């Protein structure tokens with residue numbers, strides 16, 4: 001078995017010509033820079049880019065394929081420098097009949113299928129060049145369109161308070177997709193404020209594979225959450241050297257747990273670190289300290305709160321404790337290197353020089369080796385991040401939680417925001 005790291009939710013900030021795609025995302029977050037970052041610094045071998053439906057982005061992709069910088073794989077996906085397979089995705093916002101809005105990502109094998117899908121969207125989306133645009137249909141209809149075009153469909157950050165199925169639309173996905181529609185879902189993305197332990201308290205999610213993705217709006221944030229995908233190592237190769245390289249087909253099989261592929265582990269932030277973990281009152285500017293579910297402010301009584309993901313899950317849960325199905329892989333808490341106190345550009349540069357990629361630093365480097373590069377204190381911190389033993393203070397209302405040690409807050413080395 002070969003284990004590859006996959007982050008399937010990465011946004012694009014600008015096209016190579018500087019046209020905006022996601023206005024709130026970083027300017028250097030272009031298609032090409034994402035592929036390079038994943039290949040050379042992150043060690044992410046499967047990268048799902050979710051703004052590929054934009055015709056302006058598509059023009060960038062066409063240029064790279066024509067220049068031979070990327071190769072379209074026969075089983076889907078675009079191979080970059082024999083290091084990273086890019087999966088073309090398109091995140092859109094749908095609207096239910098009663099007005100609830102949610103985000104979903106459709107993934108396609110290649111440019112041709114993406115063009116067919118975008119063709120179906122023309123009359124439903126006002127500005128196709130921009131990211132995560134509102135598509136004037138309910139989610140089940142968008143799912144049918146994605147499947148029709150040859151893609152797969154995944155509800156995004158399923159529990160976040162503003163734009164998600166459970167967070168702002170329904171108590172059950174079956175209300176959105178119908179019992180028969182559930183088979184059309186390839187997986188469910190948990191989002192930064194949830195994990196498998198929380199999601200496995202909802203019975204209808206048992207058959208579905210969970211994804212933990214970064215939803216990155218900047219290059220450093222790629223792979224702050226990711227998945228380990230297992231593919232057989234002995235098989236017909238898809239890349240030009242004949243060696244095995246992951247394809248779109250492998251990803252789909254992994255999500256469906258077919259043909260020896262599967263998601264073997266989820267790596268993510270402790271949900272406490274997510275910025276919507278607990279209920280937040282904007283009037284009091286306060287994250288609730290009370291036991292969940294808190295659905296109104298415990299200080300001023302206001303019901304205009306940003307409901308926490310934890311509070312929402314407890315509110316709608318079928319079970320008081322998680323009941324993971326036998327196929328559920330482990331969910332491991334990990335703090336991304338950039339969020340570790342004391343890891344700045346200099347120490348990160350040293351680590352990458354020595355070990356190659358962030359995935360190698362996080363998964364393979366031994367404590368003694370780390371210590372030689374960045375000293376004992378940072379080496380210990382990285383080991384604790386790897387083992388998930390850093391303690392955290394909860395986030396809420398759009399503010400990230402923080403690692404804490406010995407009761408004292410530590411400085412986050414990277415600012416807040418996306």
Ligand SMILES: [Zn+2]
Nearest residue numbers: 091103132156
């Ligand atoms: Zn979204």
Ligand SMILES: [Zn+2]
Nearest residue numbers: 009011091215
């Ligand atoms: Zn997104």
